[in-house]
Amino acid sequence: VFLDTPGIHRARHNLGDRLVRTARAAMAEVDLIIFVADATSSGRPEDETVASYIAEVDTPAWLLVNKIDAVRPEQLAEAEARSRRLAQFDRVRLVSAVTGQNCDGLVQEIASVMPDGPMYYPPDVTVDRPEEFLAAELVREKLLLLTREEVPHSVAVVIDKMQRREDRDIVDIDAVVLVERESHKGIVIGAGGRVLKQAGVMARSEIERLLGSQVNLQLWVKVRRRWRDDESMLDRLGFRG
Incomplete structure (x- = not known):
């Protein structure tokens, strides 16, 4: 491991x-x-x-x-x-x-040089984090890729809803992108929403491969100042320590 x-x-x-x-x-x-x-x-x-x-x-x-x-x-x-x-x-x-x-x-x-031990995970398991965490990380990855050096890594993604429909093979995901400044919000959204839309398209494709289902991904951007110092938000995002 x-x-x-x-x-x-x-x-x-x-x-x-x-x-x-x-x-x-x-x-x-x-x-x-x-x-x-x-x-x-x-x-x-x-x-x-x-x-x-x-x-x-x-x-x-x-x-x-x-x-x-x-x-x-x-x-x-x-x-x-x-x-x-x-x-x-x-x-x-x-x-x-x-x-x-x-x-x-x-x-x-x-x-x-590893000691003998039990098999903690099945052979096909490559990561031990829940699907919500992986989906959030994929969205965040695409945003950082598209904005490059314009936005520092003070960007987080919170999955508000991740639910599979009962009548169709579709997973609905509502995600909120958190930034610390209004100026960062404009960069993440982009002119005419271009950056946010492109990030959503890129992330949705990979999330669909991850889940094996069609995905309806909705993204919103909110300013939450100093979220990196907010203990309750860090707990929600899964940052242990």
């Missing part, structure tokens, strides 16, 4: 606090930590913070230096040396997720 933990960063709101706590708790609960470093980076304070957390637990840790396809050999050597100094890693591998370089056999290598 792979746990894709939230990124560790300097939290500026309650949401950030929860995400960091979740990531730190996972470090002590798993059988292996995979620390992914960026070969193109000259070093980030966050990396040193993560390394200090790794040092606090007894969990074995491996280092993957990613993006080796994007740097020259001398830069790669510097990145590897810099990353190795962060913590005591049991194994080091230089990889490129884009080209697949040195990725062959990685999963098998990880499996070889």
Whole structure:
């Protein structure tokens, strides 16, 4: 079972606090930590913070230096040396997720050091989150993709209704897109509603594949200032921590 933990960063709101706590708790609960470093980076304070957390637990840790396809050999050597100094890693591998370089056999290598245990999920299960969560994430993903750098990641999607019709194979979904500023609302909606409509079309297609049914997706955008500091909203969105 792979746990894709939230990124560790300097939290500026309650949401950030929860995400960091979740990531730190996972470090002590798993059988292996995979620390992914960026070969193109000259070093980030966050990396040193993560390394200090790794040092606090007894969990074995491996280092993957990613993006080796994007740097020259001398830069790669510097990145590897810099990353190795962060913590005591049991194994080091230089990889490129884009080209697949040195990725062959990685999963098998990880499996070889895992302890025997029960099968927690059936073989065909790839994610353990409910359908409402996945639908919300698909909508959010499309909005961020379409708005790119215009809207920060202070966007959340709440599923108000997700109900299958009794007489037809159609699932009705009502979703609310939360933003923190009026200016963000205009960007998310777009001129003439273009951005919101396109995001809905893109998300609906993937949600239909997820559910195996036709989907009627309705989207609304609301401004909710400082929702990332609202404990009740964070609970509703499923951010544990």
